[in-house]
Amino acid sequence: MNFTKxxxxxxxxxxxxxxxxxxxxxxxxxxxxxxxxxxxxxAWSFYYAQCVIVHINADEPLCFVRDQDAGGAYIKTxxxxxxxxxxxxxxxxxxPLHPYEALTDIIKERKWDKLSIGVEMDSHYFTAxxxxxxxxxxxxxxxxxxxxLVNWVRVVKSDTEINLMKAASLIVQTGMKKAFxxxxxxxxxxxxxxxxxxxxxxxxxxxxxxYASIVPMLPTGKGTSASHLTWTExxxxxxxxxxxxxxxxxxxxxxxxxxxxxxxxxxxxxxxTMKKTNEALQAGIDAIKPGKTADDVAQAFWKVLxxxxxxxTSRTGYSIGIGYPxxxxxxxLNISKGDMTILEPNITFHMIAVMQFGNWGVEASEAxxxxxxxxxxxxxxxxxxHIK
Amino acid sequence: MNFTKxxxxxxxxxxxxxxxxxxxxxxxxxxxxxxxxxxxxxAWSFYYAQCVIVHINADEPLCFVRDQDAGGAYIKTxxxxxxxxxxxxxxxxxxPLHPYEALTDIIKERKWDKLSIGVEMDSHYFTAxxxxxxxxxxxxxxxxxxxxLVNWVRVVKSDTEINLMKAASLIVQTGMKKAFxxxxxxxxxxxxxxxxxxxxxxxxxxxxxxYASIVPMLPTGKGTSASHLTWTExxxxxxxxxxxxxxxxxxxxxxxxxxxxxxxxxxxxxxxTMKKTNEALQAGIDAIKPGKTADDVAQAFWKVLxxxxxxxTSRTGYSIGIGYPxxxxxxxLNISKGDMTILEPNITFHMIAVMQFGNWGVEASEAxxxxxxxxxxxxxxxxxxHIK
Numbered sequence: 161m162n163f164t165k166x167x168x169x170x171x172x173x174x175x176x177x178x179x180x181x182x183x184x185x186x187x188x189x190x191x192x193x194x195x196x197x198x199x200x201x202x203a204w205s206f207y208y209a210q211c212v213i214v215h216i217n218a219d220e221p222l223c224f225v226r227d228q229d230a231g232g233a234y235i236k237t238x239x240x241x242x243x244x245x246x247x248x249x250x251x252x253x254x255x256p257l258h259p260y261e262a263l264t265d266i267i268k269e270r271k272w273d274k275l276s277i278g279v280e281m282d283s284h285y286f287t288a289x290x291x292x293x294x295x296x297x298x299x300x301x302x303x304x305x306x307x308x309l310v311n312w313v314r315v316v317k318s319d320t321e322i323n324l325m326k327a328a329s330l331i332v333q334t335g336m337k338k339a340f341x342x343x344x345x346x347x348x349x350x351x352x353x354x355x356x357x358x359x360x361x362x363x364x365x366x367x368x369x370x371y372a373s374i375v376p377m378l379p380t381g382k383g384t385s386a387s388h389l390t391w392t393e394x395x396x397x398x399x400x401x402x403x404x405x406x407x408x409x410x411x412x413x414x415x416x417x418x419x420x421x422x423x424x425x426x427x428x429x430x431x432x433t434m435k436k437t438n439e440a441l442q443a444g445i446d447a448i449k450p451g452k453t454a455d456d457v458a459q460a461f462w463k464v465l466x467x468x469x470x471x472x473t474s475r476t477g478y479s480i481g482i483g484y485p486x487x488x489x490x491x492x493l494n495i496s497k498g499d500m501t502i503l504e505p506n507i508t509f510h511m512i513a514v515m516q517f518g519n520w521g522v523e524a525s526e527a528x529x530x531x532x533x534x535x536x537x538x539x540x541x542x543x544x545x546h547i548k
Numbered sequence: 549m550n551f552t553k554x555x556x557x558x559x560x561x562x563x564x565x566x567x568x569x570x571x572x573x574x575x576x577x578x579x580x581x582x583x584x585x586x587x588x589x590x591a592w593s594f595y596y597a598q599c600v601i602v603h604i605n606a607d608e609p610l611c612f613v614r615d616q617d618a619g620g621a622y623i624k625t626x627x628x629x630x631x632x633x634x635x636x637x638x639x640x641x642x643x644p645l646h647p648y649e650a651l652t653d654i655i656k657e658r659k660w661d662k663l664s665i666g667v668e669m670d671s672h673y674f675t676a677x678x679x680x681x682x683x684x685x686x687x688x689x690x691x692x693x694x695x696x697l698v699n700w701v702r703v704v705k706s707d708t709e710i711n712l713m714k715a716a717s718l719i720v721q722t723g724m725k726k727a728f729x730x731x732x733x734x735x736x737x738x739x740x741x742x743x744x745x746x747x748x749x750x751x752x753x754x755x756x757x758x759y760a761s762i763v764p765m766l767p768t769g770k771g772t773s774a775s776h777l778t779w780t781e782x783x784x785x786x787x788x789x790x791x792x793x794x795x796x797x798x799x800x801x802x803x804x805x806x807x808x809x810x811x812x813x814x815x816x817x818x819x820x821t822m823k824k825t826n827e828a829l830q831a832g833i834d835a836i837k838p839g840k841t842a843d844d845v846a847q848a849f850w851k852v853l854x855x856x857x858x859x860x861t862s863r864t865g866y867s868i869g870i871g872y873p874x875x876x877x878x879x880x881l882n883i884s885k886g887d888m889t890i891l892e893p894n895i896t897f898h899m900i901a902v903m904q905f906g907n908w909g910v911e912a913s914e915a916x917x918x919x920x921x922x923x924x925x926x927x928x929x930x931x932x933x934h935i936k
Contacts, residue, residue, distance in 0.1 A: 287672070288670070291679065363738055
């Protein structure tokens with residue numbers, strides 16, 4: 161177990177308090193990060209329906225997994241065996257049968273079927289079919305969107321969690337150094353990523369690397385004007401820029417980082433744009449303080465962009481912590497104008513600035529912790545355009 | 549582009565034919581593998597809502613992506629620019645706003661809102677919220693589950709697709725050889741996986757490796773009795789077994805493989821169980837022929853297990869091809885008793901046998917193509933327990 165039983169119990173209590181505030185008696189949480197947060201469960205089984213069920217008065221959550229995955233739940237969670245609930249193989253990709261039929265049976269057996277039940281309406285893996293099975297199986301329940309209740313509890317980290325993120329920050333810096341070393345003209349992108357991924361998974365002698373919830377993104381050349389492109393087997397080209405977006409992961413906690421590398425001759429426009437981007441990032445970072453809002457940070461960031469006449473429509477940051485594919489964002493606070501979330505100590509977010517102009521772009525980011533006085537960066541790594 | 553425009557057009561026609569059979573006028577397909585199959589779109593953007601929209605009479609699908617991802621769609625798809633439809637940043641994690649509000653606007657603008665609309669009810673990423681937005685935004689449409697319509701079209705591969713899977717098979721064999729080499733007593737699991745992942749992503753000099761839709765799974769020791777466990781930073785232990793489940797990926801096409809390695813002294817029980825497992829797999833493989841069913845293969849497999857009194861409740865195979873996290877299965881045919889899907893040439897599946905007994909287990913698998921006469925294995929790699 162990565163945390164004491166006391167820490168898990170504390171998380172449960174916070175979730176139950178939030179359930180009370182929202183009038184939810186039973187919570188069905190399918191987000192793998194939330195399942196990990198509430199029970200310790202950690203396995204690549206989220207391609208089937210599974211979930212954690214929290215009753216407002218329960219001492220422990222229930223972990224609902226496929227029969228075959230119960231072994232993993234016994235090993236990975238802090239729960240008593242009786243709270244690991246298995247469903248049969250007949251429900252696996254054998255529609256119209258579906259695991260959530262077994263789930264609603266369990267809720268009925270426990271006589272929770274007339275209660276107010278909260279679900280994660282827009283959580284990855286909570287499919288429309290899961291929802292329909294809950295509605296048809298529990299016609300007497302009052303079903304509502306819990307609105308990322310557990311995600312919001314996750315927003316403020318414990319010191320133990322911060323330490324895992326600090327380990328991840330050492331790992332991502334190792335990965336980025338490797339990227340700067342191996343990205344060279346004539347090298348296949350896959351050969352470079354092979355070495356970057358090796359560094360991220362190896363980790364450090366003290367802290368082993370885990371899989372990140374997103375693979376390295378590596379838009380290059382014209383691709384730097386686009387987002388979310390991964391590597392190909394094409395070769396890096398002299399004179400072209402490459403954006404590298406990575407995360408270190410340690411025990412599922414993430415520390416992401418983006419940097420831009422330029423192969424060959426210095427390009428003044430790109431150098432200047434990178435400087436302006438970093439000035440904006442720094443202005444945002446300087447605005448971070450407990451009691452300030454995400455909006456305050458965004459305003460400071462965009463003020464610099466406005467000064468330079470750079471237009472950027474996408475948000476420039478989001479909360480981070482535990483992550484499973486496909487996302488390391490926590491789906492709570494955004495660093496964007498109008499997000500009035502108040503910053504508290506140990507809120508952690510990734511402030512990321514991608515600037516795209518027609519057929520080129522540059523990008524940099526910092527993973528940040530809100531402290532008692534202001535903020536600290538998880539990494540210590542120049543954001544300048546890396547020219548080689 | 550990995551395929552000719554003709555191949556994409558041919559895929560579209562097959563999908564439209566199936567839409568006609570099912571009485572669907574407009575299809576909304578969110579599965580990233582289906583999006584790739586129908587348009588070529590390939591980016592790690594599936595953590596936001598996006599989709600392909602197919603009208604039954606259209607010459608091309610529409611690709612509906614986030615504003616920021618349009619650049620990637622211009623680069624990766626074969627579509628005319630006008631068929632790449634962007635939605636604004638205001639919909640990004642800014643609930644109750646949601647990208648599918650923009651989607652329903654587009655459908656209304658095109659006057660498709662009174663038609664019969666098919667959705668992928670249990671597809672990863674098609675959340676309950678997506679579904680609710682479609683229902684409330686299109687109250688006059690007849691909305692139904694398309695029941696994995698595109699997945700079923702994907703079941704029979706073209707020769708070009710088979711060649712990509714053959715490239716992936718070379719890559720997975722490289723990865724498994726590396727695993728056999730680096731798994732040793734006293735080595736941290738993360739250090740071994742670092743080298744295995746490096747091999748899988750590097751690929752071969754001819755075929756670069758892509759990310760697989762599942763990271764290497766590596767249950768070890770007691771963990772071999774459980775499923776879907778990934779690596780930790782613990783060290784491998786002399787005398788313990790480790791199950792390795794990997795996939796090679798080339799241009800998003802997969803070839804998975806599972807093997808078991810035992811460190812230290814030969815353990816007759818494990819050797820014998822592995823032999824029985826492989827005898828069962830071989831019996832299944834021998835039963836493969838066009839015109840036979842998935843059930844026929846399953847019956848032949850379980851007949852051997854029954855002979856030895858080995859109980860196995862989970863399915864023993866599933867269709868494979870394009871894959872994105874979290875799954876490389878196609879969600880169509882299962883190799884399990886009662887699946888009456890008829891095998892045709894160029895159907896491809898992963899036949900995987902995991903045997904679990906209390907606190908230990910063994911596993912092996914083959915990726916298989918149905919041929920005109922019978923079947924062929926994608927890999928040529930001993931399934932014996934690898935003792936070192």
